[in-house]
Amino acid sequence: MEILLLRSALAPSLILLVSVVARRSGPRLGGLLLGAPTTSGPFLALMWLDGGNAPAARAAHGNIAAQLAVVSFCLAYGRLAPALHPARTLTAALACAAGAGVVAAVCASVWLTAALTVAVTCVGLRTWPAPVRTDPTPARARGWEIPVRMAVSATTVLLAMFAADALGSFTGGILAALPVLLAVMAPSTHRSTGADAAAAMMRAALTVAPGTVAFLLVLHSAFVAAGTQ
Template sequence: MTAFYLKLFITPALMWAISSASRRWGTQLGGLLSGLPVTSALVMLFLSLEQGSAFVARAVPGALAGLAAIQATYLFYFLVTRRVPALLGCLAGLGFYALTAWAISRLGGVALPVLITLLLVTAIVIVTARQPAPPAASGPVVLPRWVIPMRMLAATGLLLAITASAEWLGPTASGLVAPIPVIAWPLMVFAHVQGGRHELAAVVRGNAIGAVGVVGFYLMLAHGVPVWGALPSIGVAVLLAVAVTFTLARWLNRR
């Protein structure tokens, strides 16, 4: 029962903090923060508490496949919305994500999903760098008031759904849905609709950079959980993800 109340408190609090920071300091930072393994870390934390460390270790390959599918979907959305409206791009993107996640999960293992993710991140960074800046008069993207509560509810609902059905889903499927971007997807779509393609590019690029840190997060879990157990490994993995993400972002901004 204690774990249930922790889910209800921690998850929406983190979503509110990240969404508020994105609204205050811009979509580029929002993309970076939304790319961090916030939902994933919470899912893995509660899976470890309720299903055990071995379950978490077996969920990592599925999580990496899901991460690769997410980056493929962001690139797909960025490219396809050059020719179609955002709503149609969203619907097509959801179908593309489901198909891609299934296909990559069939590959099995860790190495191929990691390689696919890194190749997609490279492609996203290159493609989004070519997006021209908007006129100087353009203002910041203002999100509707209901967006942050919606993200909080979506993240909490996702966490409750995954952890409640984990025994039925199994470790692979639980891992596959753990990285679902409940923060980044709404941020990306609203940035696109209200701020145009330059704002969309900033979110997609930031999230892709964050994905490199998420790769480090899952690799740390894969190697750390059998040795240290789930809780210490998750803590170290989160710190690694943050360090990798902001180091890479700083290096790319200098270039």
């Protein structure tokens, strides 16, 4: 119950924070906040408190597996945003994330998954194209957008948590770390501020991915070590 309440509160709160920060300080800082393990850390802490070291380790493994889906989403959306409508860009990015998520889910080695995620991130950042300004007059953000973003994120996370209860801690870890908030923020930023802003947000989230993976690996290793003592 504590995990459910925390996740359902954290998701819309983070959406609100990122929306305000992105509007006042630019999409890059918003992307950095979205890419950081803002929700994964508390989620794993509560998994450990609720079930002990073994479930927390499996959940951390799931979190790491989900990072490959996160970086794939960021790469796809950032690359396609200047050329496609927000809805089509989101569809393509979600398809890429789904494919990457399947690959990560069937990979038994947490270290191999982490290495693959970091490699994809590094290649993506090294080959990131220069911004092409395709939206010189973006639409103004509407007043109802932030509440809708918060409601969508909260609903999605709640559904993921109910599924996690039935499917186990590894699957729960994957569901908890999927790019739900990115999928909410990216098309909204794309529509209201332009393709350049959406791409900048995705690139910023991508730059945080190696640090997030390292953070989750440390937690996974700690839970495994504590469980063998």
